[in-house]
Amino acid sequence: MLVMGEVHTGLLQNSGEISESTCRQVLALMAGETVRVSRRPIVHALSPERLTGVDCALPTASRSRVRGVGTVMSRCAVTGGRVAQGSSYVRVVRSEADRRLPWSHYLARPGVVEVLGKAKAADLAEGFTGDSAPGGTGGACLNLGAVSGRFLDLVQASPLLDRRAPFKIPRTSLRWVAETGEPSIRFTLHTEQERTLRLTHPGPFTPAVVDLCEDLATHDWLLTSLLVIVERARIGGTQGAQAVARLAPAIDHLMHLWMPAARVEEWLTPFWESLERRPGFSRQWRSLVDRVRDQVAMNTLALLNATAEAGRR
Template structure:
């Protein structure tokens, strides 16, 4: 059995419009000399080169017990639709016998792997990773994600104005890979404090594909969260329709066109999305919210054109 742990942080890029393709490279170029991968179809997507950071810390091995974990975390950042920025931290946990830390060259030969020195119960470690609240993060993955995100958000090519006000969301995931497994089981949970968790149990799979899947889930969950918060702020039914529509505008300008579940995914990831569409049904909630926004727009337009003549003169 193989355990992979990860965390994804999602935020709106601090730039007033979408980021044009030719500047994406400057913004995401975390490492000199390595290329940013960019694709245009079906949605603009750019991913930074992989970057690594060394860790030597305690990790929860089984209920209550901790072991020492030494190795490296893999990190990367990606930008979707020129507007939504994400950073990821990922590590495969390899239990090894013996309690000695080896020379760093040993760990540098295994990038993205953290060796757990001591008796480790992988499902227990996965459960502890997912059960923690937002204020504590396994192996400092949260802090690593913040660092990657901040570096890009502070880039001089951005104009620093945020189109949609939203809290950064955190999606923690754990994937238990076992060759004997057939198909894939997924548990997606929305926790308080902008925290989401995903538990995957699956057969043989590439780690990069799992990272792609979890980033895609985090992206769409963030879009939904941001849209819901814009709708809530617009006070539909309380404010005048013209006022509500004004507050809905950021959603129309920056969010509505980005919904494209599993756009770049295949294989196992697609089946995970299909499962999530029936429950909790992310796309259903999204579609209903989008219809609500459009209905408000249509109604505001209808009301403004049927305004009585005495108040219409203000608009001349």
């Protein structure tokens, strides 16, 4: 029917970036399973996948009660030794039985939630990504955000991290729904930290779609964080040196991490490209990076001038 997921992204709670080998240890969530690491064009480490059992109502826009039983597939990732993610998703399918089956039935279908009774894909999609989406007050229904949040906490609580992050920045959450159909993508900013993504892709769902959503979430978080840092620097409203000092974390920790679509399969890159045209993530990123660099350059010039003047005196 459809696939729904939620990605939570945050700054790794460590003073500096962590090495590849530390990434491997931090993400070793399961005995006997290896952490997958890719090094080009940026170090990206992915934990083994874990399942969480659920049996609950699914979010619907119509508020009709739809019961789903199955497992949520979750994993954690660390990008550039600096950005941490907890990511979960479920493939929603119709159940062939109208009652709950023995648990082993669901474990034979990892990451699938079976719907008992009637449900419409559009109703579920709207319920999950619409404004009155879960996490809110409405009755208990599938809470992928909580699952992803716990997986992100699991990484952040690793004893290998020193928990002295260089700056404070909120986590962002990206709730996404993917369906098969005419290609389209809709990215929506809700509150400061909440985003939704509706994706229609040709052909059947593959885990590459999850990679795309995680990649978008990483870059949206980078952009959001850089914006926050630039805003906090109060350029123009404060002393140049002070502004530059406030911009320093961006230079030290964020600016080299922008690698859009680096881990996205080729058939899905058109989705990234269309978002690059409108709203133009990279355009905004470049403009912010230029702004940071210009501030540093101006400040350097001012310093050089001051030194030269002091020398003349």
